[in-house]
Amino acid sequence: MKRLKKSQNIVIATVMVCVLGLLLYFILTSSKPSTAKKPNIIIIIADDLGYNDVSFHGSSQIPTPNLAKMATRGIILDRFYTQSTCTPSRTALLTGQYPIRSGMQGYPLKAGENRSLPLNMPTMPLHFQNLGYKTHLVGKWHLGAAYKEDTPLGKGFDSHFGYWNGFVGYFDYVSFSKMDNGTLVKGLDLHDQFEPVWGSQGRYATELFTERSLDVIEGHDVRVPLFLVVSHLAAHTGQNGSELGVPDVDQTNHEFSYIQDPRRRLYAGVVSHLDASIGRIMAKLDEKQMLDNSIVLFFSDNGAQTVGMYENSGSNWPLRGVKFSDFEGGVRVAATIYSPLFHKKGYVSEHLIHISDWLPTLYSAAGGDVAHLGQIDGIDQWDALTNNNPSNRTEILINIDEVDENFAIIRDKFKLIQGSYHEGTFDQYYGDSGRGPENPTPNPNHTTTDLSWCRAPDQTPILNCTKGCLFDLDKDPCETTNIIESEPEIANQLYEKIAQFWKELVPQRNKDTDPKSDPIFYNNTWCTWLEDASCHKTTNIERISR
Numbered sequence: 282m283k284r285l286k287k288s289q290n291i292v293i294a295t296v297m298v299c300v301l302g303l304l305l306y307f308i309l310t311s312s313k314p315s316t317a318k319k320p321n322i323i324i325i326i327a328d329d330l331g332y333n334d335v336s337f338h339g340s341s342q343i344p345t346p347n348l349a350k351m352a353t354r355g356i357i358l359d360r361f362y363t364q365s366t367c368t369p370s371r372t373a374l375l376t377g378q379y380p381i382r383s384g385m386q387g388y389p390l391k392a393g394e395n396r397s398l399p400l401n402m403p404t405m406p407l408h409f410q411n412l413g414y415k416t417h418l419v420g421k422w423h424l425g426a427a428y429k430e431d432t433p434l435g436k437g438f439d440s441h442f443g444y445w446n447g448f449v450g451y452f453d454y455v456s457f458s459k460m461d462n463g464t465l466v467k468g469l470d471l472h473d474q475f476e477p478v479w480g481s482q483g484r485y486a487t488e489l490f491t492e493r494s495l496d497v498i499e500g501h502d503v504r505v506p507l508f509l510v511v512s513h514l515a516a517h518t519g520q521n522g523s524e525l526g527v528p529d530v531d532q533t534n535h536e537f538s539y540i541q542d543p544r545r546r547l548y549a550g551v552v553s554h555l556d557a558s559i560g561r562i563m564a565k566l567d568e569k570q571m572l573d574n575s576i577v578l579f580f581s582d583n584g585a586q587t588v589g590m591y592e593n594s595g596s597n598w599p600l601r602g603v604k605f606s607d608f609e610g611g612v613r614v615a616a617t618i619y620s621p622l623f624h625k626k627g628y629v630s631e632h633l634i635h636i637s638d639w640l641p642t643l644y645s646a647a648g649g650d651v652a653h654l655g656q657i658d659g660i661d662q663w664d665a666l667t668n669n670n671p672s673n674r675t676e677i678l679i680n681i682d683e684v685d686e687n688f689a690i691i692r693d694k695f696k697l698i699q700g701s702y703h704e705g706t707f708d709q710y711y712g713d714s715g716r717g718p719e720n721p722t723p724n725p726n727h728t729t730t731d732l733s734w735c736r737a738p739d740q741t742p743i744l745n746c747t748k749g750c751l752f753d754l755d756k757d758p759c760e761t762t763n764i765i766e767s768e769p770e771i772a773n774q775l776y777e778k779i780a781q782f783w784k785e786l787v788p789q790r791n792k793d794t795d796p797k798s799d800p801i802f803y804n805n806t807w808c809t810w811l812e813d814a815s816c817h818k819t820t821n822i823e824r825i826s827r
């Protein structure tokens with residue numbers, strides 16, 4: 282009897298343990314936030330940031346500890362290519378196509394120009410909406426705003442807080458445009474959906490956009506996946522194209538007193554605030570328990586504008602060229618991606634990746650079938666990234682500018698480039714190396730990748746690529762030595778490829794600015810002027826001072 286009782290007890294105890302275990306399981310799983318299976322996707326875009334202006338490229342002249350952390354725990358994308366300017370880059374990002382497919386390969390959109398992404402190309406946020414994501418854009422758009430359907434809300438974003446044109450002031454959010462008749466016009470370009478936001482004037486742009494991004498994350502219902510693009514003004518110049526805005530100039534000058542060039546000191550302040558923004562976004566994702574199921578991507582839309590119009594004192598050192606140029610300095614940019622979902626991380630990816638690849642890559646990471654994206658130039662690199670497997674991309678069309686008659690294409694390690702922006706304006710080597718002993722020592726615990734070895738001695742004559750140059754980017758990422766004579770076969774193959782793309786190219790659709798867009802008609806704000814029923818129209822134009 283005793284034995285029986287004992288075995289009965291065992292049975293009862295076992296059942297109890299099972300029940301308790303099950304209960305515990307349910308309590309544990311239900312108290313955990315029900316994270317959606319699809320990963321949250323956060324894309325943070327810097328504007329005109331230099332290759333040399335992040336710590337993970339070997340110089341700590343401008344310390345960027347938050348990016349360094351992302352890079353160390355994630356993946357440094359060392360051969361990541363964009364287009365050489367804003368509008369074409371953002372076109373490639375959102376459509377997964379080379380800009381020549383839609384006539385967007387030329388000069389960036391001017392404020393007041395009636396041009397937009399083509400109607401027949403579904404955008405990245407639209408694809409993510411279709412996968413059940415909530416889609417938000419904070420910050421810069423620069424892909425058209427003549428009609429409402431040209432704006433972010435018309436192109437697949439559920440919300441937009443930010444600006445429609447190329448850049449605004451860091452504190453006043455005013456966007457300028459030189460109209461084609463030479464008149465300078467200006468107006469507020471800060472919109473919450475379509476509504477002008479006057480109340481945020483005086484706030485610092487990087488902080489304003491960061492705080493809006495934190496609000497989006499905070500208010501997000503974690504049962505659905507999040508697609509958030511944070512598109513910063515930093516490190517573009519603001520106002521009339523020369524402002525490098527920081528909240529406290531004295532503090533910035535003090536913090537970066539070891540930098541000689543006063544404009545680069547300010548630039549360092551701008552980049553430093555940008556880096557802080559990344560830290561705050563990561564912390565908020567963590568706090569909301571979303572980070573474990575997130576993919577956070579950071580890159581610059583093109584290289585720094587070290588010289589010329591909108592010069593920002595950024596540095597693409599040791600690379601050749603700047604924004605607007607198809608040399609590496611214009612298109613090979615700082616980029617890193619972080620995700621706890623990666624099987625392999627903490628490495629430097631040497632695989633070729635083009636900005637058009639993010640659409641299929643992230644779509645694939647979200648469980649989408651890339652076949653649904655149709656015929657696109659972008660290539661799904663998710664497997665290549667998460668497993669550090671060889672990439673399926675062997676070639677990148679950097680661009681064909683059929684008006685300026687220049688082009689560049691990369692295949693494996695070879696790059697063919699012919700002609701240059703405005704007859705060689707930006708063909709040289711520019712920018713601070715940031716490697717003098719006066720600069721802070723890089724943190725040895727951070728993963729970095731460094732191309733300083735490739736720089737040609739300063740006396741080396743600048744190559745003229747008017748008739749075509751071929752470079753071996755493995756041996757010569759600084760594009761110092763033309764090997765076109767010794768590799769005629771490769772050059773010919775690449776010329777053939779260019780000829781093929783040229784046949785398929787849609788001519789540039791750039792237009793003159795439309796005088797009707799002048800903010801003077803809209804209470805000094807930029808408005809969707811060809812669909813202006815809900816805009817605040819100026820009743821007495823004469824009374825507004827310009």
Ligand SMILES: *[C@@H]1O[C@H](CO)[C@@H](O)[C@H](O)[C@H]1NC(C)=O
Pocket residue numbers: 395396427811
């Ligand atoms: C604006 O551009 C679109 C697309 O090219 C065109 O259909 C439309 O007629 C243009 N509107 C004006 C007022 O020029």
Ligand SMILES: *[C@@H]1O[C@H](CO)[C@@H](O)[C@H](O)[C@H]1NC(C)=O
Pocket residue numbers: 521522523
């Ligand atoms: C922009 O404004 C600043 C400050 O007022 C001035 O020094 C600079 O010359 C202006 N630049 C241009 C390109 O107009």
Ligand SMILES: *[C@@H]1O[C@H](CO)[C@@H](O)[C@H](O)[C@H]1NC(C)=O
Pocket residue numbers: 661662663664673
């Ligand atoms: C890469 O290419 C191989 C061979 O063509 C193909 O089997 C594979 O599915 C491709 N991978 C991706 C991610 O597209």
Ligand SMILES: *[C@@H]1O[C@H](CO)[C@@H](O)[C@H](O)[C@H]1NC(C)=O
Pocket residue numbers: 704705706708745746747
């Ligand atoms: C390259 O040479 C051409 C003539 O062949 C000349 O017109 C052009 O200005 C030169 N470009 C540079 C950057 O020196």
Ligand SMILES: *[C@@H]1O[C@H](CO)[C@@H](O)[C@H](O)[C@H]1NC(C)=O
Pocket residue numbers: 724725726
């Ligand atoms: C690097 O890591 C070591 C060991 O964890 C630590 O002691 C040291 O403080 C770190 N160095 C820096 C500069 O963070």
Ligand SMILES: *[C@@H]1O[C@H](CO)[C@@H](O)[C@H](O)[C@H]1NC(C)=O
Pocket residue numbers: 460462463464466795796797799
């Ligand atoms: C040029 O365009 C602006 C903006 O529409 C207009 O206000 C101005 O009168 C025009 N100037 C001339 C000289 O046509």
Ligand SMILES: *[C@@H]1O[C@H](CO)[C@@H](O)[C@H](O)[C@H]1NC(C)=O
Pocket residue numbers: 479804805817
């Ligand atoms: C018009 O602009 C002024 C600032 O210049 C602003 O205070 C006012 O609210 C605007 N009016 C409307 C109706 O938005």
